[in-house]
Amino acid sequence: MAEVILEKVVKAYGKTEVIHGISTAIADGEFIVIVGPSGCGKSTVLRMIAGLEKISGGIIRIDGREVNNLEPKDRDIAMVFQNYALYPHMTVFNNMAYGLKLRKFTKDEIKHRVDQAAQLLQLDGLLERKPRQLSGGQRQRVAMGRCIVREPKVFLFDEPLSNLDAKLRVQMRLELRKLHERLKVTSIYVTHDQVEAMTLGDRLIVINEGAAEQIGSPLELYEKPATKFVAGFIGSPSMNFIEARLSRDGQSANIQGDVRLALSDDGAPDFGDRKVIIGIRPEHFNISESNPQAIPLSVDHIEILGADTMVYGRFADTPDLITIRLPDIHHFKSEKVLPLSVAPDKIHIFNKDTGARI
Numbered sequence: 001m002a003e004v005i006l007e008k009v010v011k012a013y014g015k016t017e018v019i020h021g022i023s024t025a026i027a028d029g030e031f032i033v034i035v036g037p038s039g040c041g042k043s044t045v046l047r048m049i050a051g052l053e054k055i056s057g058g059i060i061r062i063d064g065r066e067v068n069n070l071e072p073k074d075r076d077i078a079m080v081f082q083n084y085a086l087y088p089h090m091t092v093f094n095n096m097a098y099g100l101k102l103r104k105f106t107k108d109e110i111k112h113r114v115d116q117a118a119q120l121l122q123l124d125g126l127l128e129r130k131p132r133q134l135s136g137g138q139r140q141r142v143a144m145g146r147c148i149v150r151e152p153k154v155f156l157f158d159e160p161l162s163n164l165d166a167k168l169r170v171q172m173r174l175e176l177r178k179l180h181e182r183l184k185v186t187s188i189y190v191t192h193d194q195v196e197a198m199t200l201g202d203r204l205i206v207i208n209e210g211a212a213e214q215i216g217s218p219l220e221l222y223e224k225p226a227t228k229f230v231a232g233f234i235g236s237p238s239m240n241f242i243e244a245r246l247s248r249d250g251q252s253a254n255i256q257g258d259v260r261l262a263l264s265d266d267g268a269p270d271f272g273d274r275k276v277i278i279g280i281r282p283e284h285f286n287i288s289e290s291n292p293q294a295i296p297l298s299v300d301h302i303e304i305l306g307a308d309t310m311v312y313g314r315f316a317d318t319p320d321l322i323t324i325r326l327p328d329i330h331h332f333k334s335e336k337v338l339p340l341s342v343a344p345d346k347i348h349i350f351n352k353d354t355g356a357r358i
């Protein structure tokens with residue numbers, strides 16, 4: 001097990017810089033998820049930690065040792081990829097044993113380690129099978145097993161579940177988390193799926209265009225997103241963004257005409273009277289019939305999903321479609337206008353130009 005430290009790590013391909021100086025300290029035994037949209041640089045960061053890509057600037061340390069110029073095999077890491085790349089002609093046992101044979105472990109030691117990993121991953125009955133005789137989830141576990149037997153200091157995962165169907169993905173996600181709780185090996189996991197990131201990670205690194213926008217626990221990112229990008233990326237359905245003007249005293253936000261939202265006292269910014277972006281999560285609207293301050297939503301359409309209901313509509317003449325998530329279906333049948341309120345502490349305010357949280 002080991003701490004992994006990135007100090008202002010930069011990657012450029014030729015003249016194009018794709019990672020712009022990422023710094024973070026990953027604690028011994030921590031499960032960190034690197035998350036962000038396609039092309040933002042997640043795999044590049046992981047491959048630099050693995051040593052599969054040279055870094056163009058900065059320092060990477062694993063377990064106190066600078067590894068900038070170490071070969072992947074000398075870094076004491078093990079990596080699981082999206083395509084598990086099992087050897088098709090080898091049995092499950094040999095797939096797991098192969099790396100140990102190369103490293104000249106004794107026969108007894110190899111058998112001991114493979115048996116232990118197989119038991120942990122519930123592959124004990126399958127050791128003599130070939131990969132083609134396994135389900136997707138079982139193959140995934142063999143790929144994990146191949147890493148576990150090496151007893152590395154750090155596990156690196158690059159979208160290891162994305163080839164599995166939705167149901168199996170949820171199941172493997174749980175198994176991965178349980179496995180981590182047993183092994184406690186420092187793990188760095190890449191995904192573009194924010195739900196996977198939220199459920200697996202002790203902490204998340206949200207990357208946008210090669211820079212870390214925010215690093216924090218799942219709840220920190222959900223409750224206090226540092227930027228509009230993080231706010232929109234974390235949470236499903238996505239946060240609603242509405243242009244508004246802060247009142248001079250910072251106590252309310254004017255959406256349009258006299259449609260205004262009360263803001264929380266402690267969160268009231270001391271510089272009012274300017275344009276901002278208001279962010280409200282779909283699950284944070286309440287229907288409040290008797291509230292004279294409620295803001296009316298003109299309903300566009302409704303989706304009844306069973307456990308909850310999505311309502312789409314607009315405030316006054318604002319152009320953006322607002323998404324609202326309600327926990328039950330009985331409040332309304334065919335209303336065209338819903339009176340809504342939002343608790344002031346559930347309203348996020350972002351700088352209109354920079355996207356930074358205010």
Ligand SMILES: Nc1ncnc2c1ncn2[C@@H]1O[C@H](COP(=O)(O)OP(=O)(O)OP(=O)(O)O)[C@@H](O)[C@H]1O
Nearest residue numbers: 013018036037038039040041042043044045191192
């Ligand atoms: N060998 C290369 N030469 C030039 N540019 C590259 C190279 N490899 C990656 N890039 C660029 O670096 C950026 C980051 O790529 P990376 O593969 O890290 O993205 P990612 O976040 O893993 O995306 P995805 O979710 O699609 O896997 C992209 O813009 C990509 O085009």
Ligand SMILES: [Mg+2]
Nearest residue numbers: 042043044158
């Ligand atoms: Mg990638």
